[in-house]
Amino acid sequence: MDFTGLSLSFIFSALMLLDRRSNTEASLENCKMDGTKASCQGESLDRVPANLPVRTEKLFLNENVIRAINNRSLSVYKHLHTLNLSGNQIEVIESGAFVYNRNLEDLNLKKNRIDLTYSETHLALRTLSALTRLDLSENRLNEDMTSYIVQNLTTLEYLSLARNVIMRLEPSNLEGLVNLRELNLEYNYIYEIESGTFEGLRRLTRLNLAHNHIPCIVDFSLSQVKTLNVSHNAVELFLARENEIEFQLETLDLSHNKLLFFPLLPKLNKLKSLLLADNEMSFYGDLTNDSSTEVQFIQIVGNVTNITTVNLWDEVISVSLPRLEVLDMSRNSFRYLPQGFLRGMTTLSSLQLSQNCLKTFSLMEDEHLLFLQLMDLSQNRLSSLNFSVNRLKRLNYFNTSFNKLESVPPDLFTKMPQLTTVDLSHNNVSICAYPLELEKKTLNRGCVGLANIKSLKRLYLASCALATVPDNAFVGSPLTHLDLSSNTGIRLQASTFQGVSKSLQFLFLRNNGLTSNQLDISLRVAFRHLSSLDISDNVLTSLHPALKSLPLKWLDLRKNQLPTLQQDVLKSLLHNLEGILLSNNTFDCCQLNWWITLINAKSLIIPDRSKITCNGSVRLDDLDRISHFTKVHCRVDNTVLKYFLLLLPTVVFILTVSVMVFFSLNSKMLPKYVKAKCKMGTEY
Numbered sequence: 301m302d303f304t305g306l307s308l309s310f311i312f313s314a315l316m317l318l319d320r321r322s323n324t325e326a327s328l329e330n331c332k333m334d335g336t337k338a339s340c341q342g343e344s345l346d347r348v349p350a351n352l353p354v355r356t357e358k359l360f361l362n363e364n365v366i367r368a369i370n371n372r373s374l375s376v377y378k379h380l381h382t383l384n385l386s387g388n389q390i391e392v393i394e395s396g397a398f399v400y401n402r403n404l405e406d407l408n409l410k411k412n413r414i415d416l417t418y419s420e421t422h423l424a425l426r427t428l429s430a431l432t433r434l435d436l437s438e439n440r441l442n443e444d445m446t447s448y449i450v451q452n453l454t455t456l457e458y459l460s461l462a463r464n465v466i467m468r469l470e471p472s473n474l475e476g477l478v479n480l481r482e483l484n485l486e487y488n489y490i491y492e493i494e495s496g497t498f499e500g501l502r503r504l505t506r507l508n509l510a511h512n513h514i515p516c517i518v519d520f521s522l523s524q525v526k527t528l529n530v531s532h533n534a535v536e537l538f539l540a541r542e543n544e545i546e547f548q549l550e551t552l553d554l555s556h557n558k559l560l561f562f563p564l565l566p567k568l569n570k571l572k573s574l575l576l577a578d579n580e581m582s583f584y585g586d587l588t589n590d591s592s593t594e595v596q597f598i599q600i601v602g603n604v605t606n607i608t609t610v611n612l613w614d615e616v617i618s619v620s621l622p623r624l625e626v627l628d629m630s631r632n633s634f635r636y637l638p639q640g641f642l643r644g645m646t647t648l649s650s651l652q653l654s655q656n657c658l659k660t661f662s663l664m665e666d667e668h669l670l671f672l673q674l675m676d677l678s679q680n681r682l683s684s685l686n687f688s689v690n691r692l693k694r695l696n697y698f699n700t701s702f703n704k705l706e707s708v709p710p711d712l713f714t715k716m717p718q719l720t721t722v723d724l725s726h727n728n729v730s731i732c733a734y735p736l737e738l739e740k741k742t743l744n745r746g747c748v749g750l751a752n753i754k755s756l757k758r759l760y761l762a763s764c765a766l767a768t769v770p771d772n773a774f775v776g777s778p779l780t781h782l783d784l785s786s787n788t789g790i791r792l793q794a795s796t797f798q799g800v801s802k803s804l805q806f807l808f809l810r811n812n813g814l815t816s817n818q819l820d821i822s823l824r825v826a827f828r829h830l831s832s833l834d835i836s837d838n839v840l841t842s843l844h845p846a847l848k849s850l851p852l853k854w855l856d857l858r859k860n861q862l863p864t865l866q867q868d869v870l871k872s873l874l875h876n877l878e879g880i881l882l883s884n885n886t887f888d889c890c891q892l893n894w895w896i897t898l899i900n901a902k903s904l905i906i907p908d909r910s911k912i913t914c915n916g917s918v919r920l921d922d923l924d925r926i927s928h929f930t931k932v933h934c935r936v937d938n939t940v941l942k943y944f945l946l947l948l949p950t951v952v953f954i955l956t957v958s959v960m961v962f963f964s965l966n967s968k969m970l971p972k973y974v975k976a977k978c979k980m981g982t983e984y
Contacts, residue, residue: 336379340364348373358382362408365389369424371396379403386410386435395423404428410460411438418445431455437462437484443473452476460484462508470494474501482506486529490514498522509533510553523547523566531575532556538563546570554579555628570623577630577652583638620644628652630676636660642667650674654699663687670694678702678723685709694718701725701760707746710736713756714749724748725762725783733770751799752776762786762808775799783808785834792822801825810856811837820844827851836860836881848872858908859884865894874901883911889918890934892926 331340331349336357340349345364356377366388374380374397381403390412398404407428414421418441425431434456436449441464450459456477466488480501490512498504506527514533521541526548535557540547547566551573554563559579565571624645634656642648642663649671658680663669674697682703696718705727713719732747750759750773758781766787772795779800784790785808797804807830819835823846830850837859843866853876862885880898892914898904912920920926
């Protein structure tokens with residue numbers, strides 16, 4: 301028996317086993333196993349690991365440097381049903397790459413270069429009989445490549461072709477995707493969609509066409525689609541097919557387009573969200589006397605010509621939206637809403653009309669917004685409001701800031717039992733005294749009642765030209781946030797906050813021209829929960845002792861005239877204070893004991909610390925510089941200057957006496973001096 305050969309064979313086998321084990325350990329070092337899930341992302345791998353557990357079901361190889369998937373790369377992993385290869389450099393996927401992965405359901409090839417060998421990729425995908433999700437985003441695919449790769453992938457339910465270079469679509473591009481439910485085509489260059497492109501996708505419910513160059517949508521007929529996103533395009537018209545078919549559409553996003561007219565929606569629909577913000581829409585009935593003006597759209601498909609007649613100028617909106625919950629028409633050009641426009645929106649909960657050109661806003665008797673919770677009319681040109689509050693029982697957010705309101709119904713808010721937030725900032729409104737019925741003269745001037753609104757929490761009255769706030773103006777309203785900023789010269793009393801002292805948490809009094817004494821008078825009330833106070837941009841010269849009793853966590857003192865902060869007030873505040881803002885004051889560099897107290901306070905945040913200066917230029921966050929300044933500059937100010945001022949009268953007296961004595965002793969020399977200077981004659 302040849303023991304030598306046997307020994308060599310044994311040694312060779314042992315070495316092979318050790319090498320295989322080392323390779324396995326190396327592979328497992330780059331991948332983290334969690335049951336049947338292998339996470340190998342971001343490990344700079346240039347190939348698929350070959351020695352992971354054979355029963356691996358989920359394999360994440362994203363963010364590596366793999367360039368090819370060959371026929372044997374995945375042959376070991378027959379139980380694989382999720383494979384993520386996104387963010388690699390894959391150029392080649394061989395035709396038999398997935399032959400051994402019959403159970404693969406979810407394949408992510410996002411951000412690769414499969415456009416270079418897309419025909420082989422097509423052959424590889426055809427072997428995946430269980431594939432339901434496929435992501436081909438960011439692969440530089442055009443419409444022809446896309447059509448070839450995905451054609452007849454009958455099992456697909458989700459397909460993403462986002463961020464490619466697709467420019468136009470026709471029916472052949474998506475042929476055979478009979479089970480597709482969601483299609484993502486955002487961030488391409490699509491400018492044309494041929495009629496019937498999506499007709500074969502009978503189960504399609506979600507379609508994303510955002511961020512393309514689509515100019516219009518005419519004859520929309522996808523009755524099965526529930527969510528359609530066409531935002532960030534160049535759409536000027538949206539016209540749905542006129543028929544008696546019930547559309548399943550629930551969310552339609554046409555925001556950030558160039559719509560000129562309100563979209564013509566399906567007659568029978570289930571719309572819940574209609575997003576039309578950032579367009580150029582308006583109603584044009586006030587520009588023409590002919591109410592029967594009609595517009596015809598001609599659509600030519602092959603030899604067939606379809607003519608659609610639409611009355612875009614009609615004031616009556618015939619389409620009913622009985623299930624609509626959210627309507628966003630912000631940032632358009634609406635000057636008015638037609639009478640009865642909101643009539644069919646009986647379940648509306650959010651109405652957003654900010655940044656338009658509305659001059660009036662009213663609700664008709666038959667416009668019952670019983671479920672409305674949010675109404676935003678900010679940044680328009682409203683001078684008055686005209687609607688019955690009895691129809692707004694569930695409203696909790698009301699914003700009419702940045703308008704021209706002067707006339708507001710006194711009881712506008714008192715009959716809204718669920719109102720929590722009111723923003724009347726940047727209007728010219730006044731506040732009614734309480735009780736309302738005792739102030740009939742004031743009511744005629746359009747003041748607004750803000751007392752006894754049991755649900756009101758947040759009230760914003762900045763820049764309302766308020767000269768004063770009546771006593772008990774907020775009594776019975778449990779405010780937590782109150783903004784009275786930018787009402788220059790406003791007179792505030794302790795009675796101003798008497799009704800809200802127990803509930804108020806955030807108080808904003810910036811830019812009101814308040815002095816320290818005025819602030820003291822207004823804060824002489826027991827605030828139990830006041831945690832944030834903004835008194836910036838006023839003319840405060842000291843911290844009044846009234847602040848000592850406030851349980852503040854945040855204090856804004858920017859843009860005042862404070863030379864120092866009183867130590868006794870500061871130490872009381874530091875019991876609760878978590879943050880303070882101090883920049884743009886006139887702090888004295890020679891009185892900085894308060895600053896040492898602040899920077900030594902534990903857990904105190906000073907967000908503008910680098911901007912705080914003293915005597916105009918010295919930054920307080922530079923401790924070495926401040927230390928040197930106080931030792932040299934302040935010492936000079938306190939010693940040399942003091943002695944100089946004491947000796948100055950004596951020095952002036954001595955100099956004066958000396959000059960007088962000098963001229964008295966030398967009185968005869970003066971004439972000679974003058975003659976010597978003027979000895980030359982002058983000719984006349």
